Amino acid sequence: MQQHSEPTYYALLGLHPGASVIDIRRAYRELSKRYHPDTTDLPEIVATAKFREINEAYATLSSPERRLNYDLKIGYSRFGVIQAPPDLNRPVSNSYDWSKSAYLDPTDRPLSGGELFALFMLGVTFLGCLLLAVLVGITRTDSVFVPMSQQTLPIEQQLTNLPLSKETPILNKHL
Numbered sequence: 001m002q003q004h005s006e007p008t009y010y011a012l013l014g015l016h017p018g019a020s021v022i023d024i025r026r027a028y029r030e031l032s033k034r035y036h037p038d039t040t041d042l043p044e045i046v047a048t049a050k051f052r053e054i055n056e057a058y059a060t061l062s063s064p065e066r067r068l069n070y071d072l073k074i075g076y077s078r079f080g081v082i083q084a085p086p087d088l089n090r091p092v093s094n095s096y097d098w099s100k101s102a103y104l105d106p107t108d109r110p111l112s113g114g115e116l117f118a119l120f121m122l123g124v125t126f127l128g129c130l131l132l133a134v135l136v137g138i139t140r141t142d143s144v145f146v147p148m149s150q151q152t153l154p155i156e157q158q159l160t161n162l163p164l165s166k167e168t169p170i171l172n173k174h175l
Helices: 009-013 021-035 044-062 064-074 113-139 155-161 169-174
Strands: none
Touching (some): 009 021, 009 044, 021 044, 044 064
16 A cells, blocks of 8 residues: 555544545544544644644545545555456367257347237237228228229219210200
């Protein structure tokens, strides 16, 4: 940790370097009450020196930037260092024994509940669309599947398509 014999700010407050902000504040309050020159039985010179050390420690550890710099100075890191495995540079072999696996194919696995539900909803949606298309087809059959001879033509086409005979009063009037 630290190279020289001077105690760290954490040691002055009686804390571990990983202590939380609340723990630092609680330790500072207890120690400041104990070592304040007006409330202690210690000689004033000793109490004042100790109180200054505690204040300096709290001022440094209560500020995130100053605490980070101090931690770097004493060699403490709050971040876990991930070390490379010892066999990192060893060549990878593809000699995995699949007989130990529950599945013959590593991509073959049972479907989860969410996947099964999604497939069920997809099937229900497909069937619903298919039924809707059939119902629309059945209800609109009258205009779609009516033979040409039974469909209603506009009046002009009806007049031109009628055979000429005496029984057709409309044509006789016009002729």
